[in-house]
Amino acid sequence: MQHPQHPRDGAQSDPGTALPRQAGPGAADADPAGPGAGEHPGAGVVGRLAATVERLRREVREAHAAADGRALVELAKGILVERLGCGPAQAALQLDSLAERAGVSTLELAADVINQASHDRIADSARDFVAAAGAGTEPASTALRLRSAETGALAADDVQAVARSVLDHALAPLGAAAVAIWAAHPDGSLSLAGSAGIAAAEAARWHHVPPGVPTAARSALTERRTVWFDTLAQAALPSVGQGQLTGVRVAVPAGTGGRVTGALEICWPGPLEPQPPAVQRQFEALAELCAHALETQPAAPGGPLAAATDQRLTELLDLVDGLNDPCLLLRPVFGPQGLTDFLISHVNTRFVDFAGRPPAAVACTRLLEAYPLAAEPGGLFQAVEHVHATGEPFRAAGMGLTALVDDVPLTAHADVSVSRHGDHVVVVWRLEDQAERVASLLQHAQRLGRIGGFDENLRSGAITWNETVFDLYGLPADAAPIPLEQLGLHAHRDDGHAIGRFLRTVLHHQRPSSTAFRLQRPDGIARHIRVVAEPVLDVHGRIVAVRGAYQDVSAQHWTEVALAATRDRLAHSEQETAARNRLALQLQHAIMPVGRGPLDLGGLRVAVRYRPAEKDHMVGGDWYDAVKLPSGRILLCVGDVAGHGIDAATGMVALRNALRGLAATGSGPAQLLGWLNTVTHHLTDSVTATAVCALYDPDTRLLRWARAGHLPPVLLRGGRAGTVPRVDGILLGAIADASYQEGSLTLEPGDTLMMYTDGLIERRDRPLQESLDALLATAERAQGDAGRAELEKRLDHLLTYSSADTDDDTCLIGIQVC
Numbered sequence: 001m002q003h004p005q006h007p008r009d010g011a012q013s014d015p016g017t018a019l020p021r022q023a024g025p026g027a028a029d030a031d032p033a034g035p036g037a038g039e040h041p042g043a044g045v046v047g048r049l050a051a052t053v054e055r056l057r058r059e060v061r062e063a064h065a066a067a068d069g070r071a072l073v074e075l076a077k078g079i080l081v082e083r084l085g086c087g088p089a090q091a092a093l094q095l096d097s098l099a100e101r102a103g104v105s106t107l108e109l110a111a112d113v114i115n116q117a118s119h120d121r122i123a124d125s126a127r128d129f130v131a132a133a134g135a136g137t138e139p140a141s142t143a144l145r146l147r148s149a150e151t152g153a154l155a156a157d158d159v160q161a162v163a164r165s166v167l168d169h170a171l172a173p174l175g176a177a178a179v180a181i182w183a184a185h186p187d188g189s190l191s192l193a194g195s196a197g198i199a200a201a202e203a204a205r206w207h208h209v210p211p212g213v214p215t216a217a218r219s220a221l222t223e224r225r226t227v228w229f230d231t232l233a234q235a236a237l238p239s240v241g242q243g244q245l246t247g248v249r250v251a252v253p254a255g256t257g258g259r260v261t262g263a264l265e266i267c268w269p270g271p272l273e274p275q276p277p278a279v280q281r282q283f284e285a286l287a288e289l290c291a292h293a294l295e296t297q298p299a300a301p302g303g304p305l306a307a308a309t310d311q312r313l314t315e316l317l318d319l320v321d322g323l324n325d326p327c328l329l330l331r332p333v334f335g336p337q338g339l340t341d342f343l344i345s346h347v348n349t350r351f352v353d354f355a356g357r358p359p360a361a362v363a364c365t366r367l368l369e370a371y372p373l374a375a376e377p378g379g380l381f382q383a384v385e386h387v388h389a390t391g392e393p394f395r396a397a398g399m400g401l402t403a404l405v406d407d408v409p410l411t412a413h414a415d416v417s418v419s420r421h422g423d424h425v426v427v428v429w430r431l432e433d434q435a436e437r438v439a440s441l442l443q444h445a446q447r448l449g450r451i452g453g454f455d456e457n458l459r460s461g462a463i464t465w466n467e468t469v470f471d472l473y474g475l476p477a478d479a480a481p482i483p484l485e486q487l488g489l490h491a492h493r494d495d496g497h498a499i500g501r502f503l504r505t506v507l508h509h510q511r512p513s514s515t516a517f518r519l520q521r522p523d524g525i526a527r528h529i530r531v532v533a534e535p536v537l538d539v540h541g542r543i544v545a546v547r548g549a550y551q552d553v554s555a556q557h558w559t560e561v562a563l564a565a566t567r568d569r570l571a572h573s574e575q576e577t578a579a580r581n582r583l584a585l586q587l588q589h590a591i592m593p594v595g596r597g598p599l600d601l602g603g604l605r606v607a608v609r610y611r612p613a614e615k616d617h618m619v620g621g622d623w624y625d626a627v628k629l630p631s632g633r634i635l636l637c638v639g640d641v642a643g644h645g646i647d648a649a650t651g652m653v654a655l656r657n658a659l660r661g662l663a664a665t666g667s668g669p670a671q672l673l674g675w676l677n678t679v680t681h682h683l684t685d686s687v688t689a690t691a692v693c694a695l696y697d698p699d700t701r702l703l704r705w706a707r708a709g710h711l712p713p714v715l716l717r718g719g720r721a722g723t724v725p726r727v728d729g730i731l732l733g734a735i736a737d738a739s740y741q742e743g744s745l746t747l748e749p750g751d752t753l754m755m756y757t758d759g760l761i762e763r764r765d766r767p768l769q770e771s772l773d774a775l776l777a778t779a780e781r782a783q784g785d786a787g788r789a790e791l792e793k794r795l796d797h798l799l800t801y802s803s804a805d806t807d808d809d810t811c812l813i814g815i816q817v818c
Contacts, residue, residue, distance in 0.1 A: 076110035146170055146285060153289045159194030162293040166286050167196040171266055174279070177360070178267040180240050181290045182217040184260065190217060193262065193294060198241045199363040201317055201329060201346030206240040215239050217263040220251035224260070226280055227251045230271070241267055243349050244359060248272040252283045254291035264290045271539065316421050317346060323428060326351040330367060330425040332388055342367040342384060342425065354412035354431055355403035373402040373409065380416065380427070387418045388425050394418040401429065450552035456484055457545045472529065472550055474521035484533065484546055492518035492526070502531070510535045510543050516553065528557040598791060599626060601634045602698035603818050609795045611759070611810040621648035621689065622757045622811040623656045632698065635663045638755040638811055639691035639710070651687040655680060655732070659693065669693040669706035670742035673729060677708065680733035688733040692755055701817065703753070704744045708732045711772070714754040714779055721779040723772070751817045752794070754779065759810035760802050774803055791816050
C-alpha cells in the first residue's frame with residue numbers, strides 16, 4: 001500500500017480487503033439518518049463525515065483508474081494514427097467503432113491494439129495465456145490488466161507507486177493481497193524499495209536485509225528463476241508481512257537486458273491452486289516492469305527507509321507485538337489547523353477487531369476512518385488526543401467502543417489503556433468476556449424453545465449432543481448418540497420418505513435442509529420433531545461433518561390440529577347459516593316478490609315496493625298484503641316480525657296467512673288485530689311483530705284502520721303530507737290479551753295513502769319522529785299528477801331518497817284513490 005506520507009495515501013485501499021475496510025457509510029449519498037444514525041447518538045454527524053471521507057477516497061481511486069485508462073487509449077490512438085494515416089479524432093472514432101463491433105470495451109481493444117503492435121514480454125505473456133486458456137477466454141482481459149499495470153508504472157513517481165499499480169491492475173484480480181519490490185545491492189544486501197498491501201510499520205521493519213540472510217526474495221535471486229512457496233513457515237524462510245499473509249508466496253527475479261537488479265515478491269492470504277506456465281510468464285513480465293522502475297525511479301520519499309531510522313520505533317514495534325491483548329500503534333497526523341487525526345500505523349498479531357473486520361482492514365487507516373464514532377465526546381479519540389498532548393496515561397474500565405460497518409453501529413465494551421511512547425500512542429484494549437453470559441442465555445433459549453443441538457463428524461464418527469437432544473429422544477445422558485443416517489429407524493414409518501429426502505439433500509447434495517417427523521421414543525411416547533442440519537465442507541469441497549438442531553414442535557402441532565378442527569367447525573357453521581339465509585330469502589321472495597306491478601282493486605290503485613336487506617343474514621320478516629275480500633271490501637296491511645333469518649321469515653308467513661283467514665269473517669281492523677295477537681302469542685314460538693291493518697269500503701270510500709305498535713300511515717292530499725290520526729295499540733305477541741283502537745277517515749279522489757315498515761326511515765343517529773318528519777318532506781316533493789305510472793315513480797322516489805342506515809329490509813305500499 002502507499003506509504004502514509006505519499007500524496008496518494010488514503011486514496012488507495014488494499015485490494016484484498018477493499019470491502020471490509022468500509023468503516024463508515026459506504027456510499028456518498030448514504031442517508032445520515034439511516035439505521036446507524038438512528039441507533040447511536042453519534043452516528044449522525046460523524047457518520048456523515050465518514051461517508052464523505054469514503055466518497056472522496058473512492059473518487060480518487062476512480063480518477064487514478066481513469067487516468068491509467070486514458071493513457072492506454074491515447075497510446076492505441078497513436079498506433080492507429082501511424083498505421084491508418086489518419087488524424088487523432090478519426091483514430092478515436094475508429095477505436096470506438098471497432099470496440100463496439102467486437103463487443104468489448106474501448107480499454108480492452110486499446111490493450112489488444114498495443115499488444116498487436118508490440119513485441120515485448122507483456123504482449124507475449126498475454127498471447128501465451130490466451131493460447132493456453134482456449135477459445136472460451138476473453139483475450140482482451142489479460143492484456144488489459146498487464147497494460148494497465150504498465151501504464152500506471154510508467155506514470156508513477158516512485159517505486160512505491162509502481163508496486164501499487166502492479167497490485168491493483170494485474171495481481172489483485174488473481175487473488176493476490178500484497179506485493180514487495182526488493183532492490184539488490186552489490187554487497188549482497190536487499191532493501192525494500194516499494195510495497196503495496198503491507199502495513200507501513202511492517203515495511204519499515206524490513207527496509208534493509210543484510211547480506212547472507214535467507215529470504216524468499218533472495219532465493220529467487222540466487223536461483224535466477226521464479227520460486228513458489230506454499231507457506232513461508234514450511235520453507236523456514238522469513239519475509240515481510242509473514243504474520244498476516246500466511247498463504248502462497250512467489251518470488252520472481254527482476255531484471256532487464258540480462259542484468260538482475262532486484263526481485264518481485266507476490267503474497268497471497270491463503271492457499272492457491274497450481275497455476276499454468278502462462279500465468280508464470282505474466283509474473284515475469286511484471287517483474288521486468290519493476291526492474292525498469294528500480295533503475296529509473298527512487299524509493300518512496302519518507303518511506304520505510306526513513307521510518308526505520310528511529311531505533312526506538314523498532315523497539316516499540318517489538319514491544320507491541322509481544323502484548324497478548326489487541327493493540328493499536330497510532331501516529332499523529334497534522335494539518336494546517338494542527339492535529340487532525342491519528343494514523344493506525346501498526347496492529348499487533350493479537351489484534352481482533354470487535355466489529356469483525358480483518359486486521360488488514362484496520363491497519364494503515366486513520367483512527368476516525370476505522371472508528372468514526374470514537375470522535376463523540378468522552379470517546380476514544382478524545383482520550384488518545386489528551387494522552388498525546390500531555391503524556392499522562394489513560395485507563396478506563398468498560399469503555400464503549402463503536403464502529404460503523406455498512407451504516408450499522410456495532411458496539412463493544414472493553415478495558416482500555418492508552419499511553420504515549422515518543423511521538424506514538426499505544427492503545428491496548430481487552431474486550432469484556434461475555435462468553436459465559438452468552439452461553440447461559442443460549443442454554444435458557446434452548447430450554448424454553450425445546451431446541452437441542454448436535455454435531456456429527458463423518459470421518460471419525462464422533463457425535464456430540466447437548467442435554468436437550470438426549471431428553472427429546474428419551475435417552476439417558478450416558479447413552480450413545482444416534483447417527484443422523486439412522487434417523488429413519490426412530491421415526492414413524494409414514495415419515496420415511498420425508499427423512500430420506502432430508503438425508504439426501506444434506507449428505508449427498510451437500511445443502512442445508514430441514515424436515516418434520518414423528519419421533520418414536522423407547523418409552524412409547526411419540527413426539528413431533530423438526531430437524532435442521534447443514535453440511536460442513538473442507539477446503540476441497542468435501543463433506544466432513546454435519547451440524548444442526550432438533551426442536552420439539554409437539555405443542556405447536558397439536559395447536560395446529562385444534563385450530564384446523566375449529567376452522568372446519570366454523571366453516572360448517574358458516575355453510576349452515578348461509579343455507580338458512582338462502583332458504584329464508586327464497587321463502588320471502590316466493591311470498592312477496594321484490595317488485596310487484598300496480599293493482600286495481602275497487603276504485604283503488606295499489607302499488608308495492610319491497611327492498612330486501614343488502615346482506616343475506618339480515619333477511620327480515622317484513623310483509624304486506626292487499627286483497628279483495630268476499631264482502632267486497634279491500635284488506636290493506638303491512639307488518640314487521642322482530643328478528644332476522646329463517647325464524648323471522650316463517651313467522652311472517654304464519655301471520656300473513658292468519659290475517660287473511662281472519663279477515664274473511666268480516667270483522668273490523670281492531671278485532672282482526674286482537675285475534676292476530678292471540679295467534680301470535682299462543683300459536684307461534686316467541687314471535688313478536690308490529691302491523692297496520694286497514695279495511696277500505698269502495699262504496700263509501702271509508703277507510704277504517706288499526707295499528708299494533710307500527711308506524712302510522714302517511715296521507716298525501718292537496719300537495720301536503722301528514723300522518724293519519726294516531727290510534728293506540730301494543731305490538732303483537734307481547735301479552736296474551738290485547739285490545740286495539742280503531743280509526744277511520746274518508747278518502748277523496750286523488751288521495752294517496754302510504755303504508756311502510758321502519759326500514760324506510762329508521763336511523764341510529766336521530767330520533768324516530770325526526771326521521772318521520774323527513775319522510776313527510778320527501779313525500780311532498782315526490783307528488784305529481786295522478787296516474788298509474790306516477791304512483792310507481794312516487795314510491796321509487798321515496799326508496800331512493802330514504803335516509804335509513806340500519807340495512808334492514810323495507811316494505812312500502814302506495815294506495816291511490818281513483
